[in-house]
Amino acid sequence: xxxxxxxxxxxxxxxxxxxxxxxxxxxxxxxxxxxxxxxxxxxxxxxxxxxxxxxxxxxxxxxxxxxxxxxxxxxxxxxxxxxxxxxxxxxxxxxxxxxxxxxxxxxxxxxxxxxxxxxxxxxxxxxxxxxxxxxxxxxxxxxxxxxxxxxxxxxxxxxxxxxxxxxxxxxxxxxxxxxxxxxxxxxxxxxxxxxxxxxxxxxxxxxxxxxxxxxxxxxxxxxxxxxxxxxxxxxxxxxxxxxxxxxxxxxxxxxxxxxxxxxxxxxxxxxxxxxxxxxxxxxxxxxxxxxxxxxxxxxxxxxxxxxxxxxxxxxxxx
Numbered sequence: 001x002x003x004x005x006x007x008x009x010x011x012x013x014x015x016x017x018x019x020x021x022x023x024x025x026x027x028x029x030x031x032x033x034x035x036x037x038x039x040x041x042x043x044x045x046x047x048x049x050x051x052x053x054x055x056x057x058x059x060x061x062x063x064x065x066x067x068x069x070x071x072x073x074x075x076x077x078x079x080x081x082x083x084x085x086x087x088x089x090x091x092x093x094x095x096x097x098x099x100x101x102x103x104x105x106x107x108x109x110x111x112x113x114x115x116x117x118x119x120x121x122x123x124x125x126x127x128x129x130x131x132x133x134x135x136x137x138x139x140x141x142x143x144x145x146x147x148x149x150x151x152x153x154x155x156x157x158x159x160x161x162x163x164x165x166x167x168x169x170x171x172x173x174x175x176x177x178x179x180x181x182x183x184x185x186x187x188x189x190x191x192x193x194x195x196x197x198x199x200x201x202x203x204x205x206x207x208x209x210x211x212x213x214x215x216x217x218x219x220x221x222x223x224x225x226x227x228x229x230x231x232x233x234x235x236x237x238x239x240x241x242x243x244x245x246x247x248x249x250x251x252x253x254x255x256x257x258x259x260x261x262x263x264x265x266x267x268x269x270x271x272x273x274x275x276x277x278x279x280x281x282x283x284x285x286x287x288x289x290x291x292x293x294x295x296x297x298x299x300x301x302x303x304x305x306x307x308x309x310x311x312x313x314x315x316x317x318x
Contacts, residue, residue, distance in 0.1 A: 003030045003060060005250045008077040008119065010111050011086035012036035012064070015127065015235040015242075017045050019084055020062060022243035024049055027058035028250055033076050039066045071114050080119040081282070082246045084152075085138065087111050088128035093227050100129050105315060108134045112141035123249045123284040126151045126260075127242050131184035135260050136273045136312040146262035148284040153184035154258025154275040155241035160221040161190050164214045169205060171197055178202075179258060179291070180218060181275045182304035188275070189300040190215040194291065245280060252282040261285045267293075267301055272309040274301075 007029050009020040013036075020034040034049075036042040046064030053059065067073035077083065088104035108128050115122060124144065126135040135151035142149065157180035166173040175198045182189030192211050195202035202211060217224070225234040248255040261278045263269045266288045279286040293301065 003028060005029055005081040006031045006033065006077075006079055007246055007250070008033040008035065008080040008083045008115075008122075009086060010035050010077075010083065010115075011088070011128075012038070012042045012045055013086065013235075014232060015239055016084070016086040018235050018239035019086065019127075019242050019246075020045070021049055022239055023246060024053075024060040024062050025056055025058050026243070026247055027060050028247060029060050031061050031063060033063045033065060033080065035065045035067050035073065035076065037067055037069070042066060067114075071117070074114040074118050077115065078118045080115075080122045082125065082249050083115050083119055083122045084125045084127065084242050084246060085111055085115070085134075086127050086242075088134070093230055101133055101311075101315075104128050104130075104134060105137055108137055109141045112138045116142040116144065122148070123282070124149045125242055125245050125249075127238060129184075130311070132260055132273055132275075132308045133311050133315050137315040139262075139273070140316055145284075147286075149262075150245070150278070150280075150284055151184070151260025151273065151275075152238065152242045152245055153260050154180055154277075155244060156238050157184065157188060157190070157218060157221065157275075158258050159237055159241065161195070161214065161218040164217055165195065165197065165202065165206075168210065168214060169197060179277070181258060181277070181297075182301055183275060183308045184260065186219070187300070187304035187307045188219045189297060189304055190218050191291075191293065191297050193294050193297060248280040249282055249284065254279050254281050254286065256280075256289050259285070261288055263288060263305070266290050267298065267305075269302065269305045272305050273312060274305050274308055 009016045034042045042064035046062040049062040065076035128134045131153045139149040161178040162176045177196045179191040179194040263274045277289040
């Protein structure tokens with residue numbers, strides 16, 4: 001198998017380390033770098049991951065690198081094709097994603113500046129919360145072209161929606177197609193009109209009130225996990241989403257995925273990072289893909305854009 005390129009995951013918590021493991025097991029990268037501010041943690045995890053290579057049969061090498069408060073250690077990410085930023089605090093029960101904004105803004109800005117310095121040609125995938133705002137902040141802090149900074153949200157929210165539909169109907173998850181747009185939060189816009197099961201519209205299989213219950217559960221999907229865990233937040237499904245996005249970048253696949261991307265004219269929306277479908281390749285977002293929406297869904301997307309734009313306007317000062 002031809003392996004190429006280098007991926008970096010910043011943050012070796014549950015989310016980051018699981019993402020790094022998934023990327024390594026894909027066996028498409030030459031190298032995966034895992035960094036963290038806790039001395040020895042990324043090195044130890046990398047050693048553990050590398051020792052799984054003979055069992056799982058992948059050759060991608062994992063490198064762990066501790067980093068310091070003044071950027072020490074970041075030279076290890078030099079030449080990265082993709083950087084996944086997971087750094088920041090996770091939610092605790094009762095917290096909204098917005099409760100994390102000031103604390104995580106300082107962390108994410110510092111990381112973004114180091115990425116710009118050491119990996120100036122990378123595509124950045126942001127997963128730190130609050131997602132939409134941290135994606136906008138990362139672009140401002142790096143000065144990268146907007147298409148090279150994208151956020152992971154829609155992939156995860158869509159996967160949650162698909163899971164809930166499959167469980168409700170008792171069908172294989174592979175038979176379900178769903179979509180979520182908008183923000184990664186209260187103004188998330190699940191799109192029932194685009195939902196099918198074995199090609200049949202979801203509206204023919206479930207009553208409207210049941211579909212609405214699934215929409216609400218999807219919107220609150222992260223909080224449901226946080227409440228059950230009591231410490232920490234979801235990482236298996238989120239890491240799968242981020243890793244798939246990184247794979248699409250290194251393979252220049254052109255896969256169409258729901259992501260947080262810069263929207264500037266599509267759907268009549270101007271100048272904001274928002275959850276939409278986009279075609280992903282080696283340069284990040286090739287183009288935003290507009291899809292047919294009902295009037296209600298379109299109104300929800302416009303509402304999300306207004307809410308997110310207001311918050312993103314504040315991040316430049318954080």
